[in-house]
Structure formats: structure tokens, C-alpha cells
Amino acid sequence: MRVRVRTILGLVEVLGGREQDVEVAAGTTVAGLLTHLGERCAARDPSGVFRAEGGGIQPHIRVLVNGRQPAFLLGPETELHDGDDVLLLPPAAGG
Amino acid sequence: MFAGGFTGVILRVDLTTRTSSTEPMPADVARDFIGGAGVGIKYLFDEVPAGADALGPENKLIFSSGPFTGTTIPCASRMAVTGKSPLTGAVGMALTGGFFPAELKFAGYDALIIEGKAEKPTYLWIKDGAVQFRDAGWLWGTHTGDCQQLLKDDLKDQGIRVACIGPAGERQAKVACIINERRAAGRKGLGAVMGSKNLKAIAVRGSSEVGIADEAKFKAARSSMREEMRQSPVLYSAFAKLGTPMVVDLTGALGILSAKNWSETGVFVPVEQLGAESQKEVNIGRNPCHNCPVACSQIKIARTGPYEGTIAEGPEFETYYSLGTNTGVADQGAVIAADRLCDELGIDSMSAGSAVGFAMELYEKGILDSAATGGIDLRFGNAEAMLEVLRLIALREGIGELLADGVKAAAEKIGDEAGYYAMHVKGLELPAYDVRGAKAHGLNYATSYTGADHNRGYAFQEIFGIPVPWEVDRFSYDDKGKLCKWNQDVRSATCDCPTMCAFLLDTSLPATAPANTAALMEAVTGLVYTPEQIVDVGERVNNLARAFNAREGFGRPDDTLPRRLMEEPLQEGGSKGQLIAQADLDAMLDDYYTARGWDVATGKPGRAKLESLGLGYVADELEV
Structure with missing residues (x-):
């Protein structure tokens, strides 16, 4: 299945673009996607946004699935579906 | 003394x-x-x-x-x-x-x-x-x-x-x-x-200095605050470099960057033209406020086009909305020039830009014709027209006379149909955040004592994902009344009164602002507060402001949102499908008034609440 991964600011360089479609196996969870992205982006991730061991992402990066934080879904084990919109947000401020 | x-x-x-x-x-x-x-x-x-x-x-x-x-x-x-x-x-x-x-x-x-x-x-x-x-x-x-x-x-x-x-x-x-x-x-x-x-x-x-009650405590409290600023994951690493325009990128991604008078939020998202990356070409310096080590305010220059060479301090994020996305102008140079023009003429770039976007939508819908605009082709995206109308607003000339008193007054002059497109609460034009995708932020627009004012109760939980005082789902209505009260009271007590830049609350002190304010108050003034007593100051201020408004005739019916936000779901983007229906706004208001101890039917502060805050004379004045 295919999910849309979007990001902003400093993470654009790490992910290799502002948005992209990513192919993952059916049943992939949020945690699984982050592991997949970590492996895929390792060469562009010298500061370790994605954790090399055990998957996941730095705690100050916000992950939203279809606009919602996984905490309000099923946490890292939230299962993704074809066409889902996954947003990775580094800290921002101001406004 | x-x-x-x-x-x-x-x-x-x-x-x-x-x-x-x-x-x-x-x-x-x-x-x-x-x-x-x-x-x-x-x-x-x-x-x-x-x-x-x-x-x-x-x-x-x-x-x-x-x-x-x-x-x-x-x-x-x-x-x-x-x-x-x-x-x-x-x-x-x-x-x-x-x-x-x-x-x-x-x-x-x-x-x-x-x-x-x-x-x-x-x-x-x-x-x-x-x-x-x-x-x-x-x-x-x-x-x-x-x-x-x-x-x-x-x-x-x-x-x-x-x-x-x-x-x-x-x-x-x-x-x-x-x-x-x-x-x-x-x-x-x-x-x-x-x-x-x-x-x-x-x-x-002036030539005097501000006294400090206890130098040792002052140095300790200031050091503690500085350390929290250093520990922030965003203050110096990103915010100090990018300033508020980084929120263009954030709200664009969240699908809440309002566009074209709120008709194309999530559709018209010119992040590449107006967002953080585009700042690098135009930033030529920074200008800190008094004793600010952050210096988020940026000096910018229009590099190309008809406005080449124009310099402004700003635009800030809100101006990239009001004079950028809201008017359909995805052009750095034009927004810089318009921002400078607003500063020079002395008009609020937010309300004035909102008025221009409002007029542009009416023009495109045929509600305002070229006779009304004085021949100005007031379509979305026409930067030259935007600048001309801003000038006319300041001078109260031509269509500027119609728009100079804000969109509420303009809509009343134009007639019923225009009112639907007038994006304001209590007469104050809406800020940038399309609150269909951030419910507590929307409730604050509805209830802020100054009208639609993001700064009186900024829901950083929804916008920045900061889990203080608790983690929230920005699309949920649950407990948003309580959250809105917390945001309004803490913001007032720790930023608006002492006075402190609100950006520190979001970036560095979300969990510790009341304690930080209490420590600084004791060190600077000698007045001793608990963190809870600091927050009480914010509640007192919000109640007194509410009482002023109640005395002027404002009540629950005025705590509302433009109909567009309650009837038109967002069409595209990261908040697609969201709106705040009247029933959901009503439920949030019930929760909010209850949390505040105000009368749920009228939205008025009652005697018991006012007396508990030392405002018994206000209750007498309101005859409650």
C-alpha cells in the first residue's frame, strides 16, 4: 500500500522532499513506517532524527496521522491504511 | 513604596x-x-x-x-x-x-x-x-x-x-x-x-533604572529562566533564525493556513513562496527588542519585481497570512512592500489585510463592482491592487472609506449577503489560523475579551503539539472549554501582565511559566506569590475584561464564529473535512462558562466568582 509522508522545515532535507508517497506492506504501523523511513533516510540523517536502533523518532518530532496524533488513535501501533497522510513536524514557534 | x-x-x-x-x-x-x-x-x-x-x-x-x-x-x-x-x-x-x-x-x-x-x-x-x-x-x-x-x-x-x-x-x-x-x-x-x-x-x-528587590534571588531566577531557554528544542536552534514566518510552513502542513478570505484554506498553500525557505533570500538583518537575546524580528528586503529595494521589519507570520495568503498574493516582494506600507501609514496589517481579502472575495462574486472599487481590478492575487487599497484605507478615500472601519462595518454598509464573507468576531478580523482544524484555538477566538485575538489564549497544544497541561487532539471538542480557560489565564498572568514576550511561553516555559513568574516577581518586586496565585491574576484580568464587555452589552450570543467556519468544511489539506458546527461550538461554550464559573445561559460572570477574585465592586456595578 502507499502512504503520503509530508514534512516541513529542517526535516525536508532529511526526508528528501516536502512530500512523497511511500510504499509499505499492508498492515504497517506508525512505528513500522518510522523504522522504514529511518533506514531509507539514514544517509541524510547525520543528527539522528530517526533513531538507528529500535526504530522511532526523536521525542520532539510530532507525528500526525490524518491530522491526529497517534496518542489519540492506537499509539505507535496504529495501523496505517492505503492513502493515509502522515505528517512529521519538527518543533516550531511564533505566530 | x-x-x-x-x-x-x-x-x-x-x-x-x-x-x-x-x-x-x-x-x-x-x-x-x-x-x-x-x-x-x-x-x-x-x-x-x-x-x-x-x-x-x-x-x-x-x-x-x-x-x-x-x-x-x-x-x-x-x-x-x-x-x-x-x-x-x-x-x-x-x-x-x-x-x-x-x-x-x-x-x-x-x-x-x-x-x-x-x-x-x-x-x-x-x-x-x-x-x-x-x-x-x-x-x-x-x-x-x-x-x-x-x-x-x-x-x-x-x-x-x-x-x-x-x-x-x-x-x-x-x-x-x-x-x-x-x-x-x-x-x-x-x-x-x-x-x-x-x-x-x-x-x-528617561534616565533612571528599574530597581531590583533582591539581587541574589534575581540572579538565580534569571539564570534558571535562561537555562530553560537554552534547553528549548526550538528557541535558539530554529526560532531565532527563522522567526515567526516558520509558522507559515507549520500551519500550511496542518491545513490551517487561511487563504483567500477563508475560502481556500488547504487549497491555496504558497509555502514555497512565503514560508521559511523563501526567507533566506530576503532577510538582511535582525532587530531585537530591549534586552532580547533571541532577536526573532527580521529586517527584509524585496529582491525583485516592482518593489525591489523596499525594506521592512517583518513581515511576521500573521502578515504573511493577511497580506499574502488571504489576498492570494504569493509574492515575497509584494508582501514586504505591503507590510512596510502598513507600518508607515499606521494601519494594522492583520485587520487591513483581512479587509482587502474580504473586498476581493466580494469583487470576484460580483457583490462589489468596479464602480465600488473605483476601477481597481480587485481580484485575488492582484498585488498592485492590494497596495493601492491599503493606501486608500489609511486615507479613507474611495473604497478605502468603506473598508477603513473593518469588515463588520463594511458588511453592514454593503448589505446582508456581504455579512457571510465578513470574517470577524465581535468586529475584530480573524487571525491566520483556520480554527476549523484547531478547536480550542477557535473557542478562544469566540471568547477572547478583545474579539478574534489569537494572542489572548493561544492553544499551543493544538498548533505546536506541546502536551501542557495535557496532550490534546486538535480535532476533538473534549475539555476544550477547560483548556481555553487555562490558556487565557496563564497567558494573561505570565505574559500580558508582567510583561513578557509570549513566544517564551510557547518555546521555553509552557510547563513552568507560573512558577517562573512567581520567582521573578519575588526577586524583582518583593511580592510573594505561589504559582497558583499568579494564575489567579490571569483569571482576575479575564473576569474584569469580561465584566467590562458585559457592561457594554456583550454576552453569550457574541461569543461566536463566522458562519463560514460553522457551515463549510475545509475542502483540502491536513484538516480536510473539519469545521466547527454550531452545536459543537455551543457544547464548547457550555464547558468554558462552567469552567469559568460564569452563567451558562448569559455568559456573564456571577457574584460568587467575582467576589472570589476580589472583584465584589464589579459585581455591584453589573448588578449580578
């Missing part, structure tokens, strides 16, 4: 009689309201009678800094300007930074209360204890930048600080602001109040 922080002196100026006097800052006012917005609203409620004409001599203009202003506490440069808003008829309170607030403090004053109306254009020259009323006929008509420089030259002191109005304030345009340096007490039309008093400018120079 005070061990530190406060000068203990309020300067009162009567423009009608051309007299000034000083009086002590009452100890109980300092204790209960701290300063800034709290002191401003206290004097507004007590001294401006119900039903006063906001543009009449009975309205007052109160400039009030806080006990932290002028100290070496980082990011405490600010000052509130308070009066009855001519734009809304409710509390008008706007904060500004820069250097004027500290200078007023150095001159010896915690607050300056302007009363009456000068017979002819006047400026005030305040040098320490001396106050002079001077002719401003020669300054009338000047832009704000020129006005400030002319006064410095005339007074032969480049170090003086000036707060002034431009041509818009002189004409009492209700979207007029007050400018000091390149900062603005921007919203709610307080520039029109200053203009109504024939007061062109206030020049100030």
Missing part, C-alpha cells in the same frame, strides 16, 4: 486642559493585576463609563508596562496599550515591544493614562519628570517613520523613543494602530483612539 520592579508612579495627562499629574501606583492594584494588560484593564473598567464613545474624549488610552519591563530579564520589553476599542466596542488591548516601553519606565512611570482631547494636533514630550504639550501641526500627515525621526531631530536627541500614529490614525480609521520604532500596538483600532484625541505622538526619554 515598592522594593523594586515598579516605579510606583502613574502619569496622568489631560489633553483637554493641557495638564498632567502623578499619582502612586496603588499597592493592591500592583499586587492583584501586576501590570501591563492587568493594570490597563483595571483602569479602563474603573474610569471609562459604560456606553462611552470610543472615539470621544471620555475614552482613555492607557500605556502600561510591567514590573519586569526595563530590567535585565530576557524578553520582558513589552507594554500594553488599553482603551475601549472603536473597532469592537469591547476592551481594546494590544501589546507592543521594542524600546519605548522600557524608556517610559526609565522616565519613571509604570503607566501613562491619556485623557480628554487636545484642541489641535499635539505631541507629548516626556523627559523624566517633565511633561510638555507641544504643537504637532507640523507633524500632522507624516508617516510613522518620518514622524519618529523628525521628533528625534527636533528634540536633538537620537536616543528618544516615540510612539505615534500615521495618516490612518489621524483620520480615525478603525483599523489604525500605534507604532513605536517598527513595532506596533497593532490591533483593535487604538491608533484611531489616539487620533481622536489629536495626539500625534508621545516622545519619551
